[in-house]
Amino acid sequence: MPSYTAPTKDMQFVLHEVLKVTETGVPGYEDLEADFTEAVLEAAGKVASEVLAPLNASGDQEGCHLENGVVRTPKGFKAAFEAMKDGGWTALDCDPEYGGQGMPYLLGCAVGEIFVSANMAFNMYQGLTHGAYSAIHVHGTPEQKATYLPKMVSCDWTGTMNLTEPHCGTDLGLMRTKAEPQDDGSYRITGQKIFISAGEHDLAENIIHLVLAKAPGGGEGTKGVSLFIVPKFLVNEDGSLGDRNGVAVGSIEEKMGIHGNATCVMNYDGAKGWLLGDLHKGMRAMFTMMNEARLGVGLQGYAVAEAAYQNAVTYAKDRLQGRAVTGVENPSGPADPLIVHPDIRRNLMDQKSFLEGARAFTFWGAHLIDRGHRAEDADAEGLISLMTPVIKGFLTDKGFETAVNAQQVYGGHGYIEEWGMSQFVRDARIAMIYEGANGVQALDLVGRKLAADGGKHVMAFFEMVKAFCKENAEVEGMEPFVGPLKAASKDLQAAGMFFMQNGMKNPNAALAGSYDFMHLFGHVCLGLMWGRMAKAALEALAAGAADPAFYETKLATGRYYMARQLPMTATHLARINSGADPVMALAAEAF
CATH class of the missing domain: 1.20.120 (Four Helix Bundle (Hemerythrin (Met), subunit A))
Structure with a gap:
């Protein structure tokens, strides 16, 4: 079974010797002293290696199952999710007003890398919740924030983002999901969404869906799209859960990878929803989630590859095959380890040099987000907007390539499921596709961002x-x-x-x-x-x-x-x- 150790020394190097975070003047960064960040990263690494990584292969093999309208996650996921909640990991960089710890996004990003490397499918449950939290935090009314955010920060309730429909993915102007206004100020949401990560599961008592739909009077294309909060269970005025809403899972997608995460077809049948943000301005609110999610997916691209690389290095040092062309290097054994061979070194150096550069690039991007939000730096906002498609597209393309290269080190064993390298490759592949396929990221970069x-x-x-x-x-x-x-x-x-x-x-x-x-x-x-x-x-x-x-x-x-x-x-x-x-x-x- 593959193992994983958090690369905390490399992370500390980027944080304190490259970015020099405490010297940047970004509000909140003065708290990121080296001793503090080391303690946080080491603690996250312990959770990753002892709780999350052992569930990675078993979660992949078992997958999620739909039983009587409820998705059952793999064995061990529920207990691990409770451990994450109890440790406060879901609230690390959330607003203290709603129960968060108020740490900078950069630190949340570093911790996120550790958790993704250990178990990408598991981490998606809280990762999607964070995106939904951010959208409500930025665009919600005071009442909406008070109703939903405390429970989402703690992950007692989780969140989703519902964009894609069977006939439209990137071209959201083609969507057919409708939102009909009601006398009480709510809307009736009717339609079907597909590819909804964590759309249904047994880890939380409620799921808060953010759903794009077309309300009357919005016109054609994306200009007519609005964003709605549609909870699985309606929330009473006192905060308790009420009736089941008109939203149900239709099926679970059978996927190439990330089997431990439930990717659902969601059916909305007159479900009760509430407008989030301005009417017919849903894309603006949705992109609050999408931009954060795209950096997070870029992180996924290299984080999964990091785990694959670590195991490839171990294998290359242990596996005896052939002799070094410059002379025997393991005279006491029948052959030398793989790592003596120049082509294996080339492969591992391709991986290592990409991964360490990708980490620095992503952390710098997270720093720009903090600078934009915490220091109200418009130039930083503009620069990270430019960099977002590069982080998402380039790092996921190269991350998948790196996972494949790690698999290659194993030779035939890399193609055998029990060695675990196949899972890294299968899991990494989705990052090139979701949150905007990489071809779309390239078009966005050249067509809009430049x-x-x-x-x-x-x-x-x-x-x-x-x-x-x-x-x-x-x-x-x-x-x-x-x-x-x-x-x-x-x-x-x-x-x-x-x-x-x-x-x-x-x-x-x-x-x-x-x-x-x-x-x-x-x-x-x-x-x-x-x-x-x-x-x-x-x-x-x-x-x-x-x-x-x-x-x-x-x-x-x-x-x-x-x-x-x-x-x-x-x-x-x-x-x-x-x-x-x-x-x-x-x-x-x-x-």
Whole structure:
């Protein structure tokens, strides 16, 4: 059975030596002293390794079952959920006014990585609740907040987001779910939603569904969409649970992975719902959840791969196969361990260099969210809006690739279920699809985010990279980082220029290159993160760090990324510059 150990030292390095959180001036970050965050992360790691990880394989094998309208989660999930609630983990970064602990989102993000790595399917129950909590917290009335948030913070009640219908996924303007206004101010919600994660289960006494539906007078497309709070059980004025609402699970989807999470078809038959936010402005309220969820899915992409990588390293060190080409390295055994072979090292270094860069990138993104919300920094809000499709799309694509690479280390055993690597691959695959498929993320990046605010935020990113390269051009030890980063940034700027010159007269030319642009952007972001980590490592070594091997390893891993991964920006640029003609050459009937 696979094991998992929280990479707390790496997390602490990013928090305190790269981001230097206590020096940022973000309100609340002054509480994130190294001793405090270490204690929190170590405690989360203990829960992950002792409670969640042991349920990962069994939850995958057992899955969820529908019995008389109730979904039964796998054995052990209920007790584990109670342990999470009792430990206060569901309330870590929630508003203290509603029972939360008020910690920054960044710390919640770090803890979230640990829990996802240990058991992605299980963590989705509380993860979706957090998104629904956020939407109500931002857009709800005082009465709605008082009614729902305390129970959602504690996870006595959980939450969902209901967007997709059988005939529409990304194109939400095609939805058919209707909301009919009632005399008492409520609405009757009628329709069907599919792919609803945690739509029904036995972990909480109530489930608060946030449902997109069309109310009269809204017009066509997404402009007519509103968001509604539709509880599984109606809530009485005193806060107690009342009658069952007109919402029921129709079936559980049979999925490729995340079997421990119930993905449901939900039927709304005149269910009672209440408007959340403004009428016909449901997309605005829903995107409060979606943006948070997209960063969380990007985190899922690399967090599952982290668990796969840890087990691949263990296997590569233990499994004896062949002899090193440079001479025997295990003379007392019949063969040398896999890890002596250069191609295994290449595979593991691809994984390691991506994972550590992805963690830094995601934590930086969470820091921007905190800066935007806590310090009311509009520039930070704009920058994370630009980065969100990159975090979601690039990290989940590469996270899945990394999980596959970890499976490859096992050879034939990687294809056998009992070794557990198949589950990591199957679980990681969904992250490329849900919360907006990655092709849509690329279109969003190129079609909307680049030009937002007149291109202000992408220009600010270019200046950030340029300033970093200039500041460190003469710093000893930074040469392997500054040169490749500068070259990669020029590739990104050249791609952006191609879109500017060709996008208006031939939109397909831009959209045909959007996926490559998302990956090009992702590589530059990880290159910047590795530059920052290298600088921090060099400073620690110069100061006489107590654990020099840790920092030397960081530098070697970063140099690998800059030499072996970052040059992919040139390939992506060449594809972008080829325009739309190779992509659109065939008529539809020729496929």
